[in-house]
Amino acid sequence: YALQGSRWRTKNLTYKISKYPTGLNKQEVDKEIANAFNVWSGETDLTFTRKKGHENVHIEIRFEVGEHGDGDPFDGPGGTLAHAYFPVYGGDAHFDDAERWTIRSYRGTNLFQVAAHEFGHSLGLSHSDVKSALMAPFYRGYDPHFTLDQDDISAIQALYGTKTNSRRSQPLPPAEEDPELCKDPKVDTMFDTKDGEIIVFKGKYYWKLTDNGVASGYPRRISSTWKELPANIDAAFTYRNGKTYFFKGTQYWRYINTTMDGDYPKEISDGFTGIPDNIDAATVWTGNGKIYFYKGTKFWRFDPASKPPVRSNYPKLIQNWEGIPNPINAAVTYKGYTYFFQDNAYYRFNDRQFKVDDANPAFPRSTAYWWFGCKSASRGTLGNDH
Amino acid sequence: AVPTNVVISDTTAANYLAQYGYLPPINPENGAFLSEEKLTAAIEEFQAFAGLNITGELNDETAKLMATPRCGVKDKVGPAADGRSKR
Numbered sequence: 001y002a003l004q005g006s007r008w009r010t011k012n013l014t015y016k017i018s019k020y021p022t023g024l025n026k027q028e029v030d031k032e033i034a035n036a037f038n039v040w041s042g043e044t045d046l047t048f049t050r051k052k053g054h055e056n057v058h059i060e061i062r063f064e065v066g067e068h069g070d071g072d073p074f075d076g077p078g079g080t081l082a083h084a085y086f087p088v089y090g091g092d093a094h095f096d097d098a099e100r101w102t103i104r105s106y107r108g109t110n111l112f113q114v115a116a117h118e119f120g121h122s123l124g125l126s127h128s129d130v131k132s133a134l135m136a137p138f139y140r141g142y143d144p145h146f147t148l149d150q151d152d153i154s155a156i157q158a159l160y161g162t163k164t165n166s167r168r169s170q171p172l173p174p175a176e177e178d179p180e181l182c183k184d185p186k187v188d189t190m191f192d193t194k195d196g197e198i199i200v201f202k203g204k205y206y207w208k209l210t211d212n213g214v215a216s217g218y219p220r221r222i223s224s225t226w227k228e229l230p231a232n233i234d235a236a237f238t239y240r241n242g243k244t245y246f247f248k249g250t251q252y253w254r255y256i257n258t259t260m261d262g263d264y265p266k267e268i269s270d271g272f273t274g275i276p277d278n279i280d281a282a283t284v285w286t287g288n289g290k291i292y293f294y295k296g297t298k299f300w301r302f303d304p305a306s307k308p309p310v311r312s313n314y315p316k317l318i319q320n321w322e323g324i325p326n327p328i329n330a331a332v333t334y335k336g337y338t339y340f341f342q343d344n345a346y347y348r349f350n351d352r353q354f355k356v357d358d359a360n361p362a363f364p365r366s367t368a369y370w371w372f373g374c375k376s377a378s379r380g381t382l383g384n385d386h
Numbered sequence: 387a388v389p390t391n392v393v394i395s396d397t398t399a400a401n402y403l404a405q406y407g408y409l410p411p412i413n414p415e416n417g418a419f420l421s422e423e424k425l426t427a428a429i430e431e432f433q434a435f436a437g438l439n440i441t442g443e444l445n446d447e448t449a450k451l452m453a454t455p456r457c458g459v460k461d462k463v464g465p466a467a468d469g470r471s472k473r
Binding site for chain 1: 434436451453456457
């Protein structure tokens with residue numbers, strides 16, 4: 001990231017929209033502009049208060065066409081979308097009203113994303129050369145799962161410090177439903193961190209779960225937290241050495257928390273001899289603390305302390321795990337149980353009886369309802385009508 | 387959408403690079419005297435910042451990126467090229 005060199009002395013800033021875009025509903029614009037400021041107040045103690053009329057404010061926002069009084073004329077559709085002043089020059093933000101500003105649409109130019117970028121300048125941030133950063137200069141199209149890159153967070157916190165008046169001092173907002181997970185609860189993988197948090201990977205995004213659903217502030221980009229980890233991960237687990245292993249295709253990565261632990265990726269055949277490539281799921285089974293890999297109809301047991309780590313009588317058939325279907329998408333340990341996930345359903349395994357647990361409602365249950373807090377999903381057993 | 391095959395002249399490129407801080411502001415009178423070396427160096431700096439192959443040439447990917455919608459604030463901001471001064 002790059003800092004221009006000036007910042008506001010106060011963290012409580014005011015703004016007003018003196019001139020609105022011609023093609024959007026004013027209330028909608030007010031909301032999107034507030035959301036754009038929230039991007040920065042979410043990571044610092046900055047607050048942004050909207051003023052109206054002729055009140056003096058820190059940041060004045062205007063939608064203008066062509067020459068608009070600052071010697072930097074806009075250039076019509078495309079090209080320059082907007083510009084902003086750094087704090088030392090006043091902090092104002094101007095948007096080219098010749099653009100087709102849109103909200104939550106793949107068409108036109110997304111108002112929220114461009115505004116959040118411009119307000120970065122109004123706060124003292126220059127352009128970043130990290131392509132995935134909000135403060136990169138080029139417009140990248142509408143991103144329904146927009147999240148700040150770590151680069152942006154480091155930049156704004158270098159100027160205004162971390163967030164201390166955080167939610168921790170107030171009750172956490174209720175666990176939230178995530179529209180994407182509620183609509184399609186099939187995931188790439190789930191794993192528990194060494195702190196016992198449950199993380200869900202799907203595509204290029206990840207969610208942290210709470211006991212009741214999805215933690216607020218998610219999804220985030222996998223790459224913004226686990227640098228150099230690709231999207232569409234096959235499987236992951238955290239071993240009792242506190243290290244988390246991620247698997248994709250023929251390769252695997254090892255991290256301690258979110259820091260890569262050595263030179264990765266490596267080949268699965270090197271680090272997990274006897275385990276195949278392109279696995280479906282992996283977990284440390286709560287029944288014996290060994291590592292289990294699942295692929296198609298088969299499973300392998302990997303014991304780092306054994307020679308060889310995978311006995312010759314593996315693979316065996318997943319149907320040995322009575323009641324567990326195959327193939328599975330994910331497996332995770334949570335509060336002493338091992339859970340298996342297939343499509344929109346999940347199963348809790350009873351380690352002593354070595355079969356799917358008896359429970360009411362019986363398994364399979366809806367992953368969306370019980371793991372992602374989707375109240376609209378079925379609470380009962382999936383696959384039959386009661 | 388990122389425009390497809392984009393042809394961009396040296397002059398247009400020079401104006402772009404000046405607008406975003408890679409070249410000193412071009413004075414219409416003496417704009418024509420921009421040396422080849424300066425232009426090449428500015429293109430290299432832009433390519434480095436944008437994560438493109440650093441060739442110093444106005445190749446296709448560079449031209450395409452120059453045609454991509456973007457923020458009007460300079461990329462090179464510092465005491466010299468001080469971004470934007472409110473008039």
